[in-house]
């Protein structure tokens with residue numbers, strides 16, 4: 001079984017994972033999150049420099065944890081996009097260097113396809129067809145997936161403006177909660193009443209496109225509510241009510257997409273899939289609709305190296321040709337397949 005080294009550096013996480021036969025042999029993760037916290041968002045230059053410092057130690061850690069050496073690596077997969085240009089470049093350059101020196105193929109892969117692939121580690125091979133709801137800091141998409149390595153990815157709908165994670169991060173700032181906002185809102189919402197404020201469920205009207213999203217208006221609705229509010233801000237209630245609006249909107253559309261396309265499996269992935277309410281509501285609604293829900297463990301939902309290695313393994317197993325070492329980072333790569341520039 002080929003052993004794949006995966007490298008992820010698209011945002012503020014330096015992730016390295018080693019996967020073989022659908023099993024995570026070892027991984028390591030460093031984050032520059034704390035260095036960005038005082039700016040309220042990721043600063044690309046800081047992230048890129050942090051990747052440069054962390055990458056080699058993370059590769060060493062992951063190899064140690066897997067109990068293997070460089071000679072055991074059969075292929076290298078690295079995120080080639082989308083993401084912060086300078087950050088992606090660090091991991092992709094490292095991936096090329098490892099591939100070249102080890103004499104193994106390089107796969108420049110699509111970050112979002114990695115988010116979907118990682119569920120294999122938790123729940124085994126993906127079904128022939130599935131609907132994937134990818135919800136991250138930069139993207140929100142409902143997709144129709146076939147074979148992730150071979151088939152083109154079909155976009156049912158994307159977000160017209162802010163991504164779901166971006167909305168969490170922005171609303172957290174409005175509430176005076178720290179960056180990253182998603183986990184902070186998730187925690188604050190535990191003590192809040194999700195019915196305290198009825199925030200809008202964007203793009204859910206009968207005339208709206210059924211699988212598209214828009215979160216910028218919801219963020220503005222929270223901002224207006226806060227502006228109008230007198231007295232101490234009920235942070236927990238607003239957090240819970242906002243979270244409920246996002247969870248309701250996401251899961252409603254995802255279940256409708258499965259039903260309309262006669263797909264039995266929903267794959268819920270990306271950083272926002274770590275959200276406790278999004279997970280719970282998805283479980284409840286999928287169970288009611290007879291849909292099998294697959295959600296990776298929270299630590300595999302947020303950016304990590306294992307997801308890139310898992311996708312790399314799919315590509316290797318499918319006999320997909322490797323990327324040329326001249327491959328450039330593509331910061332705004334559209335999701336069309338597993339590799340950058342795919343389908344093949």
Ligand code: KG4
Nearest residue numbers: 136137138165182183271272274275302303
């Ligand atoms: O997939 P990801 O780690 O990175 C990107 O590819 O963007 O997603 C990061 C996003 C951030 O916006 C973060 O606030 C959000 O995922 N996030 C969460 C939670 N954990 C991370 N959002 C809601 N609830 C969470 N528990």
Ligand code: ZN
Nearest residue numbers: 136271302303
């Ligand atoms: Zn991501």
